[in-house]
Amino acid sequence: MATATREEGFEVHDAQVLSKTRAFLDECRSFKEMAQAVEDAVHRNEEWRGKRCINLLAPEAPTSPKVRNLLAAEIGTRAAEGHIGRVNRWFAGTGYIDEVEALCVELLKRVFKCKYADHRLMGSMLGNMAVYWALTEPGDVIMSAAQPVGGHSSNRGDGPAGFRGLKIVDIPFDPVELEVDMDLFRKVAPLVRPKVVGLGMSMTLFPYPVRSMVEIISEWGGRLFFDGAHQLGLIGAGFFQDPLDEGAAVLTGSAGKTFGGPQSGIMVWNDPNLTQPITSAIFPGLAATHQVNRVAALAYSAAEMLQFGQAFMKQIVANAQALGAALAERGLNVLCSHKGYTQTHQVIADVSSFGGGIAAARALERTNIITNKNLIPKDKPENWDSPSGLRIGTIEVTRLGMGPKEMKTIAGFAARVLVEKENPETVVKDVMDFRSAYQTIYFCFENGLPR
Numbered sequence: 043m044a045t046a047t048r049e050e051g052f053e054v055h056d057a058q059v060l061s062k063t064r065a066f067l068d069e070c071r072s073f074k075e076m077a078q079a080v081e082d083a084v085h086r087n088e089e090w091r092g093k094r095c096i097n098l099l100a101p102e103a104p105t106s107p108k109v110r111n112l113l114a115a116e117i118g119t120r121a122a123e124g125h126i127g128r129v130n131r132w133f134a135g136t137g138y139i140d141e142v143e144a145l146c147v148e149l150l151k152r153v154f155k156c157k158y159a160d161h162r163l164m165g166s167m168l169g170n171m172a173v174y175w176a177l178t179e180p181g182d183v184i185m186s187a188a189q190p191v192g193g194h195s196s197n198r199g200d201g202p203a204g205f206r207g208l209k210i211v212d213i214p215f216d217p218v219e220l221e222v223d224m225d226l227f228r229k230v231a232p233l234v235r236p237k238v239v240g241l242g243m244s245m246t247l248f249p250y251p252v253r254s255m256v257e258i259i260s261e262w263g264g265r266l267f268f269d270g271a272h273q274l275g276l277i278g279a280g281f282f283q284d285p286l287d288e289g290a291a292v293l294t295g296s297a298g299k300t301f302g303g304p305q306s307g308i309m310v311w312n313d314p315n316l317t318q319p320i321t322s323a324i325f326p327g328l329a330a331t332h333q334v335n336r337v338a339a340l341a342y343s344a345a346e347m348l349q350f351g352q353a354f355m356k357q358i359v360a361n362a363q364a365l366g367a368a369l370a371e372r373g374l375n376v377l378c379s380h381k382g383y384t385q386t387h388q389v390i391a392d393v394s395s396f397g398g399g400i401a402a403a404r405a406l407e408r409t410n411i412i413t414n415k416n417l418i419p420k421d422k423p424e425n426w427d428s429p430s431g432l433r434i435g436t437i438e439v440t441r442l443g444m445g446p447k448e449m450k451t452i453a454g455f456a457a458r459v460l461v462e463k464e465n466p467e468t469v470v471k472d473v474m475d476f477r478s479a480y481q482t483i484y485f486c487f488e489n490g491l492p493r
């Protein structure tokens with residue numbers, strides 16, 4: 043069915059992957075066959091990533107079976123724009139949708155012990171956009187963390203903060219402790235008087251001095267915005283700091299990371315004066331029909347968080363600490379060994395002696411262990427594509443019921459590949475054998491706690 047036009051323009055995607063796909067589609071004898079190809083690829087992913095891999099991606103979490111079901115629910119085919127309640131909707135027929143959305147908002151308020159919550163944005167990238175829209179004007183100065191110390195692009199020049207036209211000054215960090223350098227912050231902040239300090243960390247091991255930072259910037263009316271994309275579940279369950287309680291004006295986060303729900307953005311705050319600017323940035327600024335299936339799944343996962351969050355998050359952190367120690371014992375250079383490696387779901391290793399982050403992540407992928415390359419403090423921001431670090435997270439392995447003993451086993455697999463340079467072909471068999479015994483999702487109403 044050769045119908046595609048053949049002009050080769052500029053593509054950001056891998057041109058080979060796209061051209062291979064075009065060639066495949068050309069060979070298909072029907073549109074049905076094309077549709078089948080989509081289903082097949084989804085199935086292959088489920089069989090491999092879902093059943094045979096040790097997924098150690100820090101921003102990834104498997105949801106409960108019920109949350110996955112809700113993502114395919116009929117309600118997701120319905121259009122609901124605007125705010126909850128008949129007069130606030132553009133469309134009629136939204137009575138039950140109002141119920142679901144109100145449950146979501148009120149459950150989120152319970153999890154985060156806050157006055158206001160929003161559930162409509164698809165990801166916390168958009169949540170951050172809404173925050174910068176609500177709290178800043180173009181040309182304002184903000185402070186945020188550079189990528190090599192863990193900062194995320196959404197608070198930097200190439201993300202929402204940059205799109206808002208903000209001037210960005212780095213939050214000073216101690217590269218060894220991986221914590222905010224408060225002595226330097228005390229000197230720099232009064233000189234640049236940031237309107238907002240955006241504390242958004244993708245590499246995050248320890249709590250941040252939110253209270254002290256707020257004290258300093260409130261002198262000129264500056265506000266702290268905590269982008270807790272990664273730590274959201276830990277915060278909700280009380281296993282990390284509580285940014286709102288410590289003086290942050292807004293907390294945003296991704297529900298698909300430690301929170302263990304569907305990929306979604308969450309925003310919570312306490313100041314009634316922020317409600318109008320934030321919610322008008324959300325609607326009609328950034329969302330119209332907002333995937334009510336996702337909202338239903340989010341509401342359900344908030345109830346799971348209330349029931350199982352404490353046990354789940356406690357185990358995630360214990361597993362991360364055990365994995366850090368076990369990897370170090372097997373010869374990896376794990377950061378912050380002098381203070382117990384981590385207080386979150388993440389472990390960071392400097393893998394420059396194994397060829398850097400890309401080579402290490404590829405070698406591990408060949409053994410069905412999934413991690414990601416990461417910038418670490420010794421890297422330059424412009425070297426984002428050849429970083430020295432590897433970021434490892436324990437959300438999925440924990441939800442599959444693994445504990446510190448299994449972390450030792452996993453560290454052993456990783457060391458065989460990276461340190462002992464064993465052939466990935468032999469290691470992958472052992473990885474699949476090991477993984478086959480862990481196929482149940484825990485910390486959910488269906489299956490309860492791991493035995």
Ligand SMILES: *Cc1c(COP(=O)(O)O)cnc(C)c1O
Nearest residue numbers: 165166167194242243244271296
């Ligand atoms: C992952 C991440 C985001 C983006 O979250 P999405 O939900 O994927 O949009 C924003 N900020 C930080 C710090 C992150 O780690």
